[in-house]
Amino acid sequence: MTTVSNPLLPGCYPDPSVCRVGDDYYLVTSTFEYLPGLPVLHSRDLVHWETVGHAVDRADMLDFAGIRSSGGLYAPTIRHDGERFWIVCTLVDPTDATRGGNFLITAADPAGPWSDPIWLDVDGIDPSVAFGEDGRIWMHGTRLAREPQWHHQTEIWVREYSGTEQALVGAEHVIWRGAVNGAVWAEAPHLYRIDGRWYLIAAEGGTEFHHAVSVARADDVTGPYEGNRANPVFSHRHLGRGVRVIGAGHADIVEAQDGSWYAVMLAMRAEDGSHYPLGRETFLCPVAWEEGWPVFAPGYGVLPESIEVPWAGDDVAAGTWQPDDRRSGSVASDDLRWTSLRELPEEIAVAQSDGTWQLAVRAESLADAGTVAFLGVRQQHADVDVTGVLDMSALAEGETTGLVVRQSERDHAALQVTRNADGLLVRAVHRRGDQENLEAARDLPMAESVRLTVRARGYAYELVCGEECLATINGRELDAASTGGFLGLWFGVFATSHGRQPRGSVRIHDFGYEPTSML
Structure with missing residues (x-):
C-alpha cells in the first residue's frame, strides 16, 4: 500500500482533469495569465507526479496580449481517444475577441x-x-x-x-442546469x-466556500438526465468555517488499473476558515459505486488528509518539496516550475549556461496588465523562505x-531595489487595488548584487533585505478571498524602467525555495 497526503498538488493547481492510458495517468490544471500554460503531469500510481511538459508552450499558439489577472486559460479537460x-x-x-473562447488541441505524446x-x-x-x-x-x-x-x-x-x-455539428442539447433549485454556476x-x-x-455553487459536486445519469448522451436524489453528492460547505479545507468541487473521476475509482478535485486550505493564500489546490478522493451511482469519500464524506492506494511504494507527501528533495533549494533556469506573465519565459529572459536567468528590463511595472519582466514560481507551502540573489x-x-x-x-507585495547615481534605494511596498503603500525604505551603498528574501509563515509574509x-504583510490581504479572482500566490523576480525606455537587465544569480515545514 502507498499512502498519499492531500493536497495531491499543493499550490495553485486548480480545476484538475485526469485520464488514464494503460498504466499511466495524466493530469492538467488551469494556469490563467501565466505561461507556459496547462502543465501536463504524469504518474504511474496517482501518488508521485512529474511535470512532463506544458500544452501551451509556443508563442504563436495563443494571443495573451491584454489578458487580465485571473483571465487566460480556464479549466482544461484531458482525454485520450485510443490514439491521441x-x-x-x-x-x-x-484583447482580440476573435482569438478567444473554447478550443481543442491534440498530441500523440x-x-x-x-x-x-x-x-x-x-460560447461559455x-x-x-x-x-x-x-x-x-x-x-x-x-x-450562462x-x-x-x-x-x-x-x-x-x-x-x-x-x-x-x-467543427461542432448537429443539434445542441441543454442537459443540466444544476441539481438544486436556485443553484448557481452549474x-x-x-x-x-x-x-x-x-x-x-458537474460542479455547482461557485468555486469558493459553497462549491459542490453533483451527478446525473442517462441512457442517451443527450438526455434526459436523472439527478441523484442525494445531490449535491459531495461538498464541504455544510461543515461550516471551522474546518481546514473548504471549497471542494470541480471533480473528474478515473478508474485505476485494479478497477478501483478515484476523483481529483480542487479545494482550498484555509487555516482560518476563509483565507487561502496558496489558492485552489488539487486533492485526491476515493470513489465507490453503489446502486449505479458514484459515492465520493465513502464512509466519511470529506476529503481525507491521506489515502492508501493499493500499489507498492514509499509513503510521501505527494507533489511536495522535501528538504532532501531535488525540488528544494535553488531553482535552475531549466526547472519546469518557472512561469512568466502573458509571454513565455524565454521571450523575456535568457537562460544562462550556469542555470541562471538574465532578465531584461521592461517598461511595464508589476501594476500593468501587460508583458511584465517577471519570472516566478507558485507558493506551495504555508511556511517557506524564498530568496533571490540579484546581480544588478x-x-x-x-x-x-x-x-x-x-x-x-x-494586489502584491514587493521588495523594490532601484539603482541611483550614488547608491541603491530599497523599498518595501504593498499594493492594494489602486493604492501602493510604502511600508519601509532604506538607502544602501552601491553594490553589484543584493540578497532579498520573503519569509512566509502562515498568513505573515516578511520582506527581508539582507538580514x-x-x-510584514498580512497574507489575508493578498489572497483571492480578499482581492477577488481565482489565483494563489506566486513568488518571483521582476525588473522595470517605470515606463521609460529600458536599457538594462538583471541576473538572477540564485533563486531559492526552502520550505521550513511541510504544511
Whole structure:
C-alpha cells in the first residue's frame, strides 16, 4: 500500500482533469495569465507526479496580449481517444475577441508538441469531451442560461463534434442546469460512458466556500438526465468555517488499473476558515459505486488528509518539496516550475549556461496588465523562505528590480531595489487595488548584487533585505478571498524602467525555495 497526503498538488493547481492510458495517468490544471500554460503531469500510481511538459508552450499558439489577472486559460479537460491525447480549454478575455473562447488541441505524446488550437464555435467556459462506443465524439461545456430564472443560473450543453470537419455539428442539447433549485454556476461538466450509461459529473455553487459536486445519469448522451436524489453528492460547505479545507468541487473521476475509482478535485486550505493564500489546490478522493451511482469519500464524506492506494511504494507527501528533495533549494533556469506573465519565459529572459536567468528590463511595472519582466514560481507551502540573489551590475540608473509576492497587478507585495547615481534605494511596498503603500525604505551603498528574501509563515509574509526585515504583510490581504479572482500566490523576480525606455537587465544569480515545514 502507498499512502498519499492531500493536497495531491499543493499550490495553485486548480480545476484538475485526469485520464488514464494503460498504466499511466495524466493530469492538467488551469494556469490563467501565466505561461507556459496547462502543465501536463504524469504518474504511474496517482501518488508521485512529474511535470512532463506544458500544452501551451509556443508563442504563436495563443494571443495573451491584454489578458487580465485571473483571465487566460480556464479549466482544461484531458482525454485520450485510443490514439491521441485531447485537451479542450477556454481562453478568457483576450484583447482580440476573435482569438478567444473554447478550443481543442491534440498530441500523440502528452509531453508535446501539441497542435495549434482548433476553435470551437460555442460560447461559455469549462469545455469537456467524451468518446462514445460508436465512435461519435461529444463536446460539452457550460454557459450562462439563455433564459435564466435567477441570477448566475447556468446551463450545461452537449453537441456532437466532427473530427473530419473539425467543427461542432448537429443539434445542441441543454442537459443540466444544476441539481438544486436556485443553484448557481452549474459548471465543470464531465461526461463518462460507464456500464452502458452516460454519467454527468458537474460542479455547482461557485468555486469558493459553497462549491459542490453533483451527478446525473442517462441512457442517451443527450438526455434526459436523472439527478441523484442525494445531490449535491459531495461538498464541504455544510461543515461550516471551522474546518481546514473548504471549497471542494470541480471533480473528474478515473478508474485505476485494479478497477478501483478515484476523483481529483480542487479545494482550498484555509487555516482560518476563509483565507487561502496558496489558492485552489488539487486533492485526491476515493470513489465507490453503489446502486449505479458514484459515492465520493465513502464512509466519511470529506476529503481525507491521506489515502492508501493499493500499489507498492514509499509513503510521501505527494507533489511536495522535501528538504532532501531535488525540488528544494535553488531553482535552475531549466526547472519546469518557472512561469512568466502573458509571454513565455524565454521571450523575456535568457537562460544562462550556469542555470541562471538574465532578465531584461521592461517598461511595464508589476501594476500593468501587460508583458511584465517577471519570472516566478507558485507558493506551495504555508511556511517557506524564498530568496533571490540579484546581480544588478547591468541595471541602468533609475531602473528597478526586486522580489515580489504576486496575486495580481492590483494586489502584491514587493521588495523594490532601484539603482541611483550614488547608491541603491530599497523599498518595501504593498499594493492594494489602486493604492501602493510604502511600508519601509532604506538607502544602501552601491553594490553589484543584493540578497532579498520573503519569509512566509502562515498568513505573515516578511520582506527581508539582507538580514533586516523591512515589513510584514498580512497574507489575508493578498489572497483571492480578499482581492477577488481565482489565483494563489506566486513568488518571483521582476525588473522595470517605470515606463521609460529600458536599457538594462538583471541576473538572477540564485533563486531559492526552502520550505521550513511541510504544511
